[in-house]
Amino acid sequence: ELDLIEKLDLAGYFLIVWDIVNFCRQEDILVQGRGSAANSAVCYSLGITAVDPIGMELLFERFLSEERGEWPDIDLDLPSGDRRERVIQRMYQKYGAHGAAPGGPRVAMTANVITYRGRSAAREVGKVLSIPPEQVDRLAKVMNHFEWVDPKETLDRNLREVGIDIHMPVIQTFGRLWEQIQDLPRHLGQHSGGMVFCQGRLDDIVPLENASMPGRVVIQWDKDDCADMGLIKVDLLGLGMMAVIQDALTLVNGGSQQLNLNLVHLPPDDPAVYKMLQQADTVGIFQVESRAQMATLPRLQPKKFYDIVVEVALIRPGPIVGDMVHPYLKRRQGKEAVTYAHPSLEPILKRTLGVPLFQEQLLRIAMVAAGFSGGEAEELRRAFGFKRSEKRMQQIEGKLRAGMEKQGISGATAEAIIKSITSFALYGFPESHSASFALLVYASAYLKAHYPAAFYTAMLNNQPMGFYHPATLVKDAQRHGVSFIPIDVQKSDWECRVEPDGRVRLGLMYVNGLREEAGRAIAARSAIGNQSAIHNPQSATGNQVCPKCGCDDASMLEKTPDETHFCNICAYEWSSEPAATTPAHPESRQYVSIEDLVARAGLRRDELATLAGIGALNALGYDRRSALWQIEKAVRPSGRLFNEERGGPLFDDRNETNDAADVKKESPLRPMSPPERLVADYSGTSLTIGPHPMALRRPELAMRGVLRATDLPRGRHGRRVRVAGAVITRQRPGTAKGFVFLTLEDETGISNIIVRPDLFTEYRQTIVAAPYLLIEGILQIQEGVTSVKAEQVISLTGAGPDPQSHDFH
Numbered sequence: 001e002l003d004l005i006e007k008l009d010l011a012g013y014f015l016i017v018w019d020i021v022n023f024c025r026q027e028d029i030l031v032q033g034r035g036s037a038a039n040s041a042v043c044y045s046l047g048i049t050a051v052d053p054i055g056m057e058l059l060f061e062r063f064l065s066e067e068r069g070e071w072p073d074i075d076l077d078l079p080s081g082d083r084r085e086r087v088i089q090r091m092y093q094k095y096g097a098h099g100a101a102p103g104g105p106r107v108a109m110t111a112n113v114i115t116y117r118g119r120s121a122a123r124e125v126g127k128v129l130s131i132p133p134e135q136v137d138r139l140a141k142v143m144n145h146f147e148w149v150d151p152k153e154t155l156d157r158n159l160r161e162v163g164i165d166i167h168m169p170v171i172q173t174f175g176r177l178w179e180q181i182q183d184l185p186r187h188l189g190q191h192s193g194g195m196v197f198c199q200g201r202l203d204d205i206v207p208l209e210n211a212s213m214p215g216r217v218v219i220q221w222d223k224d225d226c227a228d229m230g231l232i233k234v235d236l237l238g239l240g241m242m243a244v245i246q247d248a249l250t251l252v253n254g255g256s257q258q259l260n261l262n263l264v265h266l267p268p269d270d271p272a273v274y275k276m277l278q279q280a281d282t283v284g285i286f287q288v289e290s291r292a293q294m295a296t297l298p299r300l301q302p303k304k305f306y307d308i309v310v311e312v313a314l315i316r317p318g319p320i321v322g323d324m325v326h327p328y329l330k331r332r333q334g335k336e337a338v339t340y341a342h343p344s345l346e347p348i349l350k351r352t353l354g355v356p357l358f359q360e361q362l363l364r365i366a367m368v369a370a371g372f373s374g375g376e377a378e379e380l381r382r383a384f385g386f387k388r389s390e391k392r393m394q395q396i397e398g399k400l401r402a403g404m405e406k407q408g409i410s411g412a413t414a415e416a417i418i419k420s421i422t423s424f425a426l427y428g429f430p431e432s433h434s435a436s437f438a439l440l441v442y443a444s445a446y447l448k449a450h451y452p453a454a455f456y457t458a459m460l461n462n463q464p465m466g467f468y469h470p471a472t473l474v475k476d477a478q479r480h481g482v483s484f485i486p487i488d489v490q491k492s493d494w495e496c497r498v499e500p501d502g503r504v505r506l507g508l509m510y511v512n513g514l515r516e517e518a519g520r521a522i523a524a525r526s527a528i529g530n531q532s533a534i535h536n537p538q539s540a541t542g543n544q545v546c547p548k549c550g551c552d553d554a555s556m557l558e559k560t561p562d563e564t565h566f567c568n569i570c571a572y573e574w575s576s577e578p579a580a581t582t583p584a585h586p587e588s589r590q591y592v593s594i595e596d597l598v599a600r601a602g603l604r605r606d607e608l609a610t611l612a613g614i615g616a617l618n619a620l621g622y623d624r625r626s627a628l629w630q631i632e633k634a635v636r637p638s639g640r641l642f643n644e645e646r647g648g649p650l651f652d653d654r655n656e657t658n659d660a661a662d663v664k665k666e667s668p669l670r671p672m673s674p675p676e677r678l679v680a681d682y683s684g685t686s687l688t689i690g691p692h693p694m695a696l697r698r699p700e701l702a703m704r705g706v707l708r709a710t711d712l713p714r715g716r717h718g719r720r721v722r723v724a725g726a727v728i729t730r731q732r733p734g735t736a737k738g739f740v741f742l743t744l745e746d747e748t749g750i751s752n753i754i755v756r757p758d759l760f761t762e763y764r765q766t767i768v769a770a771p772y773l774l775i776e777g778i779l780q781i782q783e784g785v786t787s788v789k790a791e792q793v794i795s796l797t798g799a800g801p802d803p804q805s806h807d808f809h
Contacts, residue, residue, distance in 0.1 A: 001042045004064060010072065016197060017074050017234055018046045023090055029083045030246040030263060034237075034436040035075040039360075040064065048074065050264050051435040056309075058360060058432050066375055073233070077436070079246050080238030080462070084193075087236055088216070091195055096217070105202050108217040110194040110226050110233065116181045124186075125177045129170055138164065139174070141768075190216070193236040194223045206231070240465030241286040241440050247458035248447045251498055263443055269304060272449040273442060277302050277311075280785075283476040283750075284459050286444045287312050287437050289467045291731060291741050291752055298784030299329050306351065308438040313357050313429040328355040333783075341416045342409055344368050358431035362421050369417055370403025380421070397422065452480045453498045460496045461507070469804035470510070471687035472728050472745060477504070479749065484689040487511060489597060489611060490590050490619040493523045510685045511614065514607050521601040525590065594620060594630055605631070614684035615677075624680065625669040675800075682801030692747035693772075693800025694725055706774065710748035712788070717781040723751050723788055724774040724796055726803040730767070732760075742790075744773060745803070752787040753777070763793040771803055772796035 005011055017033075024031035025047075033049035039058040043049045053060070064072045078084040088109075095107040116124065119140045126136035164171060190211055196219055202208065206229075207220040219226065226233055245263060253259050276282070278301050280294040288297065288308075292315045302308055310328075319325050330336035331353040338354045340346045348364045349356060356362055363377035372380065376399070383392045397418060404414045447455040456477040463470050474484060483503040485491075487510065494516070496507040508519035558566045591597040594617065598608065611617055612627035622630060672680060675696055681688035694701070698708075706722045707715070715721060725744030732740045738757035743750050753775050760767060767773070776792040 001040060001060060001064070004066065005042065008064075008066065010064075013072070013232055014042065014046065014048075017043075017048055017076070019094075020076060020087065020091070020234065020236070021046070021048050024078070024087060027083075027086065029087060030079055030242050030249075032077045032242065032263070032436060032439070033074055034077050034433060035073055035235075036430060036432055037072070037074040039432045040072075043074065048076075049436070050439055051432065053432075056431070056435055058435070060374070073235075075235040075237055077237055077239040077242050077440075079243030080240050080465070081243060083243065083246075084236060084238040088193075088195070091236075092217070095197060105208065105217055106198045106200070108196055108202055108206075108208055108219045109211065110191040110196055110223045111218050111220055112189040112191050113222055114186045114189045115183045116186050117183070120186070121178050121181050122174075125174055125181065128177075129174055131170065131174065135164065188218070188220065190218055191223055193238065194226075194233050195236055196226055196231045196233050198231065205229075239440075240462050241444060243462045244455070244458040244465070245440065245443050245447065247461060248451065248454045251454035251457060252447070252451050263439070266443055266446050270446055270449070273445045274303055276445055276449050277308070282445070283468055284444070284455070284466060284473055285448060286440045286466075288441055290315070291729065291743060292733070295752070295785050295787070296325070296329070300332065305438060305442065308441050309431065309434045310352065310357060312437045312441065313431070313434040316429045319357055319429075324355050324357060328353060328357065331355065341420070342369060342413055344407070344409075345417075356420055357429075358434065359429065360431045365417060365421060366400065366403075369407060369409055370400045371407055372399075372403060393422070448480070452477060452482050453502050453504055456480075456482055457496045457498050457504050460504075461509075467806055468728060469686070469806070471682075471803060472750075474687050474689060475692060475745065475747075478689070486689060487611075487614060487616045487685070488619050489522050489616050490525075492616070494519045506685070506689065508616075510687065511607075511610055511616070512684055512686060513610055515604075518601055518603055518607055522597070522603075525600075591620065594627070595633075610684045613680045615680075623671045624677065625671055629669055679801050682803075686804060692745075693803075694746040696800065697796075698747070701774075704774075708748040709744070709746050709751040712751055712779060713781065713786045715779045715781070717779060719779045720776070720791075721779045721788060722774060722776050723753075724772065725751060726772055726800070727770070727805050728803060729805060730807040740767065742767070742773070742775075744775070753790050754780075754787055755790045755793070759790055759793070766793050766795050768807075770795035771805075772800065 005014065021031050021033070023029075033043055037043045037049055039053050039060050040049070041053055041060070044051065044053055051058075078087055091107050092105075096105045122140040123136055126139055131139070160166060166172070166175075190213070196202065196206075198205065202219075206226075208217050209220055210216070211218045221229075223233065249261055249263070252261055276285075277288065277297050280297040282288045282294060282297065287293070288311060293311070296315055297311065300307065300311055300314070302311055313319065314325055314328065319328070327336060331338050340349060340354050345365060345368065346354075348361055348368060352358070352361065356365065359381060363372075363374075363381060366372040366377045366380050367374065380396050380400075383396045400418055400421070401414060404410065404417065409417070444455070447458075456473060459466070459473055460470055468476075478484065485499065485503050485505045487506045487508060489508075492505055492508050494508050496509075497505050499505055508514060508523055509516075511519065560566055591600065594608070597603065597617075597620070603611075608631045609628060612622075612631055613624060615624050615627075617627040617631075618624070620627070674691065678688055678690060678693060678696065681690060701724055704722065706724045709723065709725065712721070712723065723744060723746075725746040727742055728745045728750070729743040730740065731742075732738070738760070740755040740757075740760045742753040742755060744753060753773075755763075755767065772795070774794040774796045775788055775790050776794070777788045777790040780787045780789055
């Protein structure tokens with residue numbers, strides 16, 4: 001490898017990447033090299049990758065070859081968010097206009113060409129044609145492209161299903177324009193992490209522009225254009241699971257046990273990890289939490305690390321389209337003999353039981369069976385890649401046949417080998433990618449199995465990411481023994497945290513509509529806060545804001561001759577004078593009243609109402625309804641006559657004690673019932689740590705013969721059953737021939753529903769739109785995998801607040 005790197009003069013490239021990785025280590029930012037770089041022993045020795053390519057028998061030519069005539073491709077996975085941005089800004093500082101390039105910038109991000117797609121095209125065309133917004137919303141929902149498109153699903157049919165008259169001229173024009181602008185460029189965006197480096201001034205050879213994000217410069221070309229020009233690129237990719245693992249490890253290592261766990265040196269072959277994977281208990285676990293992965297894990301029964309590598313690659317379009325999944329699983333279970341198309345392929349395919357699963361295996365097959373060099377094999381991969389050319393493919397097939405004839409392979413054997421290569425090369429997943437991902441699968445499963453409180457806290461703090469909404473993660477955590485404590489203005493931080501007793505305290509970040517600056521001000525619980533915020537509030541742009549309704553539209557806010565402000569929205573008037581300073585409480589730093597909270601944190605009325613509704617003000621001595629009753633007084637501050645210690649010339653006889661008694665006056669409203677608290681939780685935080693919505697309807701559902709999710713695996717295969725729940729995922733994969741897969745959640749867990757194409761056609765609107773479903777169908781229990789094949793789909797009205805779902809992704 002070193003000889004080839006020297007010959008191709010690539011040492012500087014490797015050292016730049018090493019410099020990035022070294023910076024991450026110095027700044028305590030978790031980093032892992034991924035992609036074809038994992039095939040390189042040099043990358044492993046430099047600490048760029050964590051996968052041993054010799055031990056994994058990975059193919060170096062997949063990473064670097066003399067014949068390719070292009071730069072190697074190294075992807076660096078970083079924690080998404082601020083930590084990744086620090087690394088990107090470091091590159092701009094070191095190699096940008098103000099760093100090591102006095103004459104001009106040497107680094108910039110590549111662009112993405114954003115095109116018109118289903119929903120975005122519908123909204124744009126709808127606006128141009130002045131179609132009413134509510135109708136545009138309905139159009140956008142039906143114009144969405146699924147992964148799989150039913151030939152019967154015409155535009156006319158979809159429009160009729162949502163009650164839109166297709167004969168209206170404006171709708172016909174809409175349909176024609178919508179089809180015409182599909183995939184046309186809309187605007188330039190930033191690539192997720194591709195950074196181009198240049199030895200001289202970058203703006204001498206490519207056009208640059210300032211990005212909308214501060215401190216970023218973007219090349220006006222996409223990554224393919226840059227590759228065609230031979231520009232050097234490193235991908236700094238933000239991966240949510242990297243942030244989760246780093247945050248969870250920080251929580252674990254910072255505990256009382258003073259552990260020193262890290263990504264590379266986690267205890268190997270942990271039985272609890274493999275038990276969790278074998279049972280498909282994988283909600284929240286990287287790469288293996290989808291329905292398809294959950295359906296495969298019990299069949300695969302992973303027992304060692306390489307099994308995870310296989311699992312990551314198995315549920316991909318390549319193995320599915322190439323019909324590799326079932327033969328591999330049958331051979332693994334001993335139901336089918338392990339065979340090879342030719343004896344020379346046994347060393348290549350032995351680890352995957354004679355079934356080609358990885359891109360590297362296809363390249364090795366070409367090298368062994370047809371005598372290709374490493375560079376020729378890489379040329380084959382590119383010929384069958386995304387931008388495949390028929391002419392080039394025919395040339396490569398001709399070379400394959402000629403090469404195999406020289407090796408003495410011909411006839412049906414040669415055709416079988418060629419078919420496996422040509423049908424798989426487009427979708428084949430690199431083994432190096434699988435190995436890097438498998439390490440993150442193992443790490444996330446290990447943390448979930450042994451440190452669930454830390455794992456789920458890190459997951460909740462790094463949303464959005466993964467396959468499931470935080471509401472589902474909270475319920476899954478509770479089923480794994482994690483206890484949650486509600487949001488409390490006296491105790492909660494902005495982010496979720498693990499308390500000393502192991503319980504997870506929800507953070508203020510989950511309060512819907514709460515500004516981050518206000519949430520952090522509450523969490524700081526500083527005795528000297530924003531005392532005048534309620535009297536003279538301003539938006540982030542410096543404009544006045546009505547303290548009652550939150551209006552920041554300058555045209556609706558007037559300044560009166562008396563130096564007060566008047567809101568034309570809610571007819572509220574307030575003074576510009578700063579309020580009297582609330583007495584500090586250095587001994588506790590706690591809030592003594594709602595007024596104290598408002599004054600010190602500068603809350604708006606809507607924010608205060610949300611906090612009251614979710615019970616975050618209960619520590620101040622109220623139940624939820626009483627707090628809602630009291631907040632009106634808190635957002636109507638006293639005028640200048642009251643500013644002197646709450647007593648002005650008109651109210652000399654009004655003292656602090658009487659005022660406090662008035663505030664604490666009992667509310668005439670009855671406390672919220674459990675269903676009302678549930679609705680308030682979902683309205684205020686989009687989740688609940690209380691009972692699941694289905695738990696409140698369980699007595700009624702039990703009378704209707706509806707089983708719980710946990711009852712299904714104990715049932716009899718082939719039995720007719722009923723199951724109900726909140727819809728948390730809807731999928732229609734391109735490889736499933738029109739079948740739709742639903743995931744329902746109840747208070748005991750999740751159940752998987754299979755919907756036939758004809759049934760989906762019949763119940764389409766219910767399946768797509770209903771938040772809660774009752775399914776009647778046939779129970780299927782095969783090889784440890786439980787599902788219900790739907791026969792009837794019923795919308796479960798009034799089941800509870802609408803859950804967030806992961807639809808058709």
